[in-house]
Amino acid sequence: MNNKVVRLLRLAEHIANGMLHARDQQHWMSPLYPCGCSRIGLVRDALLSPCDPVALAVDAVAELTVLDHLPESAQQLEGFQGLIVLARTANSAGLTAADVQKALAAKPIPLLWIVQRIDGLTQPSGSSAQPVQGPVPVRAIADFVRQVPRSE
Numbered sequence: 263m264n265n266k267v268v269r270l271l272r273l274a275e276h277i278a279n280g281m282l283h284a285r286d287q288q289h290w291m292s293p294l295y296p297c298g299c300s301r302i303g304l305v306r307d308a309l310l311s312p313c314d315p316v317a318l319a320v321d322a323v324a325e326l327t328v329l330d331h332l333p334e335s336a337q338q339l340e341g342f343q344g345l346i347v348l349a350r351t352a353n354s355a356g357l358t359a360a361d362v363q364k365a366l367a368a369k370p371i372p373l374l375w376i377v378q379r380i381d382g383l384t385q386p387s388g389s390s391a392q393p394v395q396g397p398v399p400v401r402a403i404a405d406f407v408r409q410v411p412r413s414e
Contacts, residue, residue: 273286298323298324298407298408298410298412299324299325299412300324300325300343300344300407300410300411300412301324301325301327301341301342301343301344302320302324302325302326302327302342302343302344302345302346302407302410303327303329303333303339303342303344303345303346304316304317304320304326304327304328304329304345304346304347304348305328305329305330305331305332305345305346305347305348305357306328306348307348307349307350307354307357308330309350309354310348310349310350312328314348316346316348316376316396316398316403319400319403319404320346320403320407323403323404323407324344324407324410327342331356332347332356332357332361332362332364332365333345333365333368334365335368336368336369339365339366339368339369339371340369342371343371343372343410343411343412344371344372344373344374344406344407344410345365345366345371345372345373345374346373346374346375346376346406347362347373347374347375347376348376348377348396349375349376349377349378349393350377350378350379351377351378351379351380351381352377352379352380352381352393353381354377359391359393362375362391363391366391371410372406372409372410372411373391374394374398374402374403374406375391375392375393375394376393376394376395376396376398377393377394377395377396378395378396379395380393380395
C-alpha cells in the first residue's frame with residue numbers, strides 16, 4: 263500500500279480511538295472560525311423561522327442579540343458593532359433598503375443583509391445597503407464578523 267495511504271489510515275484510527283498526539287489534538291480540535299468579541303444585532307423577518315442557521319453561525323463566533331425590528335435610533339444601536347438583516351425579499355415590510363438605510367443613518371456600522379429573493383429592489387438614492395441573496399456560506403458570515411470592530 264502507498265505510504266501516504268497507510269499514514270492517513272493510521273491517523274483515522276488514532277482519531278477514532280482518541281489517541282492523537284497533543285500537537286495533533288490542538289490542530290484538529292481548534293475551531294474553524296475563532297470566536298470574536300464583536301456584538302452583532304440580528305433582525306429577522308417575522309415570517310422566517312426563529313431556528314435559522316445564520317443565527318447559529320453568528321452565535322458561534324460573536325455575541326449575538328436577536329432583535330424583533332430594525333433599530334430606530336442611535337441609542338438602539340448602542341453596543342452593537344455590526345448588524346445582520348434576514349428577510350424573505352429585498353422589499354419585505356419593515357426591512358426594505360430605505361428601512362435599512364434609515365436604521366444605519368444614526369450610527370453607521372457594518373451590515374450584512376441577506377434575502378431569499380431579490381425582487382424589484384427599490385434602492386433609495388445614496389443608499390449603500392446592498393442585499394446578498396441567500397443561502398450564504400458560513401465562511402461569508404465568519405468573514406463579516408471578522409471585519410466588524412471588536413467590542414471593548
